[in-house]
Amino acid sequence: MAxxxxxxxxxxxxxxxxxxxxxxxxxxxxxxxLGSYFTSRPVSVYGGSAQIQKNIIARMLGLPR
Numbered sequence: 001m002a003x004x005x006x007x008x009x010x011x012x013x014x015x016x017x018x019x020x021x022x023x024x025x026x027x028x029x030x031x032x033x034l035g036s037y038f039t040s041r042p043v044s045v046y047g048g049s050a051q052i053q054k055n056i057i058a059r060m061l062g063l064p065r
Contacts, residue, residue: 007043010043014033015037017037018033018034
């Protein structure tokens with residue numbers, strides 16, 4: 001559960017930063033925010049995709065597929 005929540009929070013935070021900084025991110029005026037944004041995208045894949053993680057949690061809780 002923590003992995004799913006952390007990945008979603010990281011991506012949401014970086015997306016918010018891109019929205020706030022706007023075009024400055026694309027021109028390089030905002031420092032390393034663009035790199036942080038692109039680094040946050042594969043976070044949801046580390047250790048398995050979000051769908052696989054949800055399936056594992058559902059099986060642990062005894063929920064139907």
